[in-house]
Amino acid sequence: MIEIQGLTKQYGQVRAVDDLTFNVQPGLVTGFLGPNGSGKSTTIRAIVGLDAPTSGTALIDGRRYRDLHRPLTEVGALLDAKAVHPNRSAANHLRWLAQSNGLPVRRVDEVLELVGLTEVAGKKAGSFSLGMGQRLGLAAALLGDPKALVLDEPVNGLDPEGIRWVRGLLKALAAEGRTILISSHLLSEMALTADRLVVIGRGKLVADTTTEEFIREHSVSTVMLRIDRAGEFALRLRALGIDPVESRDTAGRGILEISGSTTDEIGELAFNEGFQIRELTVRHASLEDAFMDSTGGAVQYQAHGRSGHQEEK
Template sequence: MIEVQGLTKQYGEVRAVDDLTFTVKPGIVTGFLGPNGAGKSTTMRMILGLDTPTAGTATINGERYTSLKNPVTEVGALLDAGARHPNRNAANHLKWIAKSNGLPMSRVDEVLKLVGLSDVARKKSGGFSLGMGQRLGIAAALLGDPGVLILDEPVNGLDPEGIRWVRDLMKALAAEGRTVMVSSHLLSEMALTADHLIVIGRGQLIADTPTYDFIKENSRTSVIVRSEHLPEFATALQNEGIGFHEAVDQEQRPTLEIEDRSTDEIGALAFSTGVSLNELSLRQASLEDAFMEMTGHAVQYHAGEFPGGAHPAPGTPAEAAGGATASVAEPAGQTTTEEK
């Protein structure tokens, strides 16, 4: 278990992490999310003893990382997949880690096979692609067969097969009772992977909740109705005091969009009024929708208009708006220059 209590990190006048408290429990995959500059990397570095907190504590199984007698067998971490000597091959990179930590050399071959790098074990890591480097970093994290894993952007650079493999791996490790904490900007992937979410913004805790609840509580769902008798059904909705708005689907067919209602309720109304429906579907919000709704105020950079005058969605980072002009958000003493 990872326990963070009142964790704070001050860099001069900038508070990168501000009184952060949360627990990462075993047996589930916990997603660690936040906009750029939220303090995620700083928090993970403090958990791993790489940065000293200004205040508060971060412990793993009740101990500080620096107090663990053989940390590689208790905690596996991937913060920077590029932290390796480019002239050292994949097998030797893992062998020196194993040797220095008293691990059997047989474990090197096991993890290379697990991550799919057995065929390039003798190849210099400096020639690896981004995805291969990620796999080698994951292999290093797994080398000591730890009970706790802390992974920062583990699917960065991986192809679809590799992304699915990492997802299945994290779920399998959690199912064994391990503690899995993973940070990622790929929200669609986190929606498929994470059972629980810890969301921070400008160094402060925003949410600590199951993924399903986070999406449900911070975004809306809507019922889509298509019928040859839309005017009649619109009248029935008005008579029941149910709000709606007109829309069109991808084939430009007229529809009605009804927010915050269930398909059961709308279907029952159509039946009772004798209106036949060609479509009755539920449009569910995504994790991205919920994330943008919840963290828009904590985004460090906000984009201007797109070419042609279109506006990006609220909370969209400047990097996503090609050619848009970015401006620094209002100062709140919480920004940091870290990448994530």
């Protein structure tokens, strides 16, 4: 288990992480989300011993990273896939990592095969594409067959097949009882991968819950209704305190979008009032909707207008 307790990190006048507390449980894939500048990278660096907390603790199975005797066997980390000597081959990069932690050399071949790099094991890492570099970074994280994984943007640069492979791998590792913390800006992929979410903004905890609960609590589903005499039905809805958004399809038929209601409620109301329904569907809330709703006030840089100029908040 990864335990973050009262973690605070101060850089001069900037408090990157502010009294942050959460646990990453074994047997689950935990997504770590937050806007740019929210403190995600600082928190991850504290977990793997690259940043010393100003106060608080970041522990792996009750120990600090620097106190682990052979850290690669306890926690595998991917923070920057480009942090590899460009003139060193993929195999040699993994061999020196293995030797530094007393791991058998055969493990190098095993992880190269696992991530699909066996055929390019002898090539220089500097010649790798972004996706290949990510696979090498994942191989390094898995080298010690660790009980915990901390991965920052692990699918960056991967093609759809590679993204799907990473998703399946992480779920399989979690099913073995391992502890997995994954940070990503690809919210659609996180919705498919993560069992739980830890969301932070401006260094503070915003949410620590299951993915389903987070989406349900921070967003609203929308009912889409295609109906005859849409304007009349819209007036009826407003009289009941429901405010639909009106539009028309390409054929000129009226469409109403209604937030905060269910298809059963709207369908029953339309039927009882004698309106002819042509289509009644629901657009379920997405993780992106929930994320924007919960972190909108914690965005450090926000674009305005067409110019794309940003204003620091």
